[in-house]
Amino acid sequence: MRSLLSFPPFHLLHSFRLRRAARQVFGWRRLRDGQLAAMRSIMSGRDTLVVLPTGAGKSAVYQIPATLLPGPTIVISPLLALQQDQLASLNDRGIPQLRAVRISSAETPTQQAAALAEVREGRARFLFTTPEQLADPERARQVRELKPSLVAVDEAHCLSAWGYDFRPDYLGLGRFIADLGRPPVVALTATASPPVREDIATRLDLRRHQTIVSGLDRPNLHLEVAYCSDEQYRWRRLSAFLKEEDGRSGIIYVPTRRAAEELSDRLVSAGFKAAFYHGGMAGGVREKRHLEFSDGEIPVMVATSAFGMGIDKPDIRWIAHVALPDSPDSYLQEIGRAGRDGQPARTLLLWRMEDEALQRFFNGGSPDHAELRDLAALLRTGGPATKTQLKERSGLSARKIAQLLGLLEEVGAADTLANNKVVSPRYAPEPVAAAKAALAQFERRQAVGQTRGDMMRAFAQSRSCRAQVLLAYFGEHVPKQCGHCDNCHVRPGEGVSDDRPFTVHTGVRHAEWGSGLVLGYDGDKMTVLFDEVGYKTLSVPVVRAQQLLVVD
Missing domain, CATH: 2.30.30 (SH3 type barrels.)
Incomplete structure (x- = not known):
């Protein structure tokens, strides 16, 4: 009889199985250290938060363990284009155990029912969906009946960046995962500072989770920053930069939709082949621009932050910013889209002090104390209600309802049931106290957000190694100067x-x-x-x- 000490430790056994699956199923001969550590954590049944740079193989972190787990894997991600790329990369391999399907607004009810049947009958391993789909109680019930072994939340920073206002259904993911019976969760992102990582862990209710942060420094990216005394100087610097790049593909990030359109027109008039992209365009036009850029027909795309996730274009040779980004989180995410093929790429930040005033405008004002108090009182007296019913009773917009409910939930004055109705918990604070606590929570988050803007300005003004300054913000220590920045x-x-x-x-x-x-x-x-x-x-x-x- 073999001694227990003669059996290999579990992490060694997991490593062997993971490497074998990577080689035999995917044809990958090696795994990066960050990937393997995250996969081992998943195989051990632990919740895992993974921060790996764009192009470092985040998808592999859940795909390889999924082939070794008994049940299906649910992949929740924000953009249909991003999902489509991942669906294609799995299904194009023609391997039954990698079969992936999707339920989203892009599928008909018949197609959605067929997708669920494939997973239920074991003919599909991966089910892709969006937070909005899972907010529907009936849809959540159907997914729960599939008994998933793993839940992967892709682009997890969106929980913090979008969940409080733009896409409030993100805030319900933690509750959805709890209703599944708490299978292991892996949250993946290319950029998350310590406060954002804490926010993700709290929102998803990660238990005893392991955080893997690896390889955020991108040595193939040259970092360059220039302060511009006026707009004319910024235009001259940008024009010279584009002439140096001589038609190679790149993205110019701007802060507003109007700026995207105006700068694109100016570039075209100056002889550059450019177009613009922002969230206010019709869906068909956005998709067309996306394809034209991916195929190299439009080398210069002037865009807001709406353009980025879902772009699987490895040969983007440069990224330019013509305004100070709102935080290093956004900046690292956006420059990370350059040079995904490992070849040299350039990044240029052209900034002015006036950029910060624009960011303060975008941050907007604080919620109204009276609206918070009245909504908390409505929950206490009106019984369980849907968000639509609360909108009708309060006279507030759907977006305002979502924002206020998010704050009230944080301070224990609201809770969402499995049927998607909102209630006042048994021990909820009085409406006046709830409103005061919710405002304090909002102000704390705003204060942290302001310091993130301060850190972006500090990066722009720094005369030291830019990689050291940037990665310090993310809690990653770079022991020596990077050698790939202007400083x-x-x-x-x-x-x-x-x-x-x-x-x-x-x-x-x-x-x-x-x-x-x-x-x-x-x-x-x-x-x-x-x-x-x-x-x-x-x-x-x-x-x-x-x-x-x-x-x-």
Whole structure:
């Protein structure tokens, strides 16, 4: 009889099975370290949060374990174009155990019923869908009856970026997963700072989860930033940049729909082959532009942030921003679309101080205390109600209802039942107290959001290695200068100092701001992420002289 000690540890057994499946089923001869660690976590039955750069094989993280698990895998992602690419990549292999189907607004009821039947009968392994589909109680029941072994939430940063306002059905995913009986969950994204990762984990109610963050530095991307004193100078820099790229494919990101249209027209008038893309265009036109860019017919696409996810184009050679992005999260996500083939690519950020005023405008004002109070009171007295009924009773818009309910749920003043009706929990705070707590929660989130904007400006102004500054924001330590940014090329060695009061990733405490984590240094400045007030940039000499921080 073999001793128990002679059996291989479970993680070694999982590694062997995963590598074998990757080789035999997918034809992949090796797995990246971040991929394998995440897959092992999934095979161990743990919830897993995976942050890997664009093009690093995030889809493989759930696809390979899915072939080894007994039940189907539910893949929840935000964009139909993104789903279509992944469906094609699985089904084009012609392997029965990789069969993938979808239920979405793009399928007829007959097609949706056929897709569910394929999964139920074991003829399909993957079921792709959207949060909006799962918000329907009947649809959620049908998926629950499939008894999935794994739930994959792709582009998970959208939970934080969109869930509070733009697509509120994202906020119900945690409840949907609980109703499934809590199968293992893997949340995947190409960019998520520590606050966003915490938000994702909270919203999905991840249990004892493992977080895998790997390879966010992209050595093939050259990072360049230029401050522009006026719009004419910004135009000259952009024109010169495009002439250097000489017709190679790239994306120019702008903050508004109007800016996309106006800049596209100006580029065409200047002789560049360009077009624009934004969320206000008709669906058919958006799809046509998407295909034209993917096929190389339009080399220059001027776009808002609506253009990006779902673009499976490996040879994008450059990304330009003609305004300061709202956060390093958005910036890293967008520049990550360049150079996915591993070949050199360029990124250029052209910014002005006026860009920040535009971002503050987009952030908008805080919710109304009276509306929060009245909605909380309506829930207490009116009994269970759908969002449509609440809209009719309150006179508020559907979007406002979704925003306010999201805040009330966070402070325990609202809860959504399995039948999609909203109720006031038994021990909910009084309406006035609920409104006060919800406003405080909103203001805390706004404060953290403001510090994310501050960190974007700090990146733009930095004279140190840009990769070090950028990745410090995400909690990833880069021990040496990157060598692929404008600062490293122009000022090698600048900003590096061993005179640091705390090592990177040390927990510290501030008398006013509470607990925080040291993320990195930029010359004589240090960045600390505080739990309650977000990112702060502090002077190292002042920290030392006034003993502002102590080890927590």
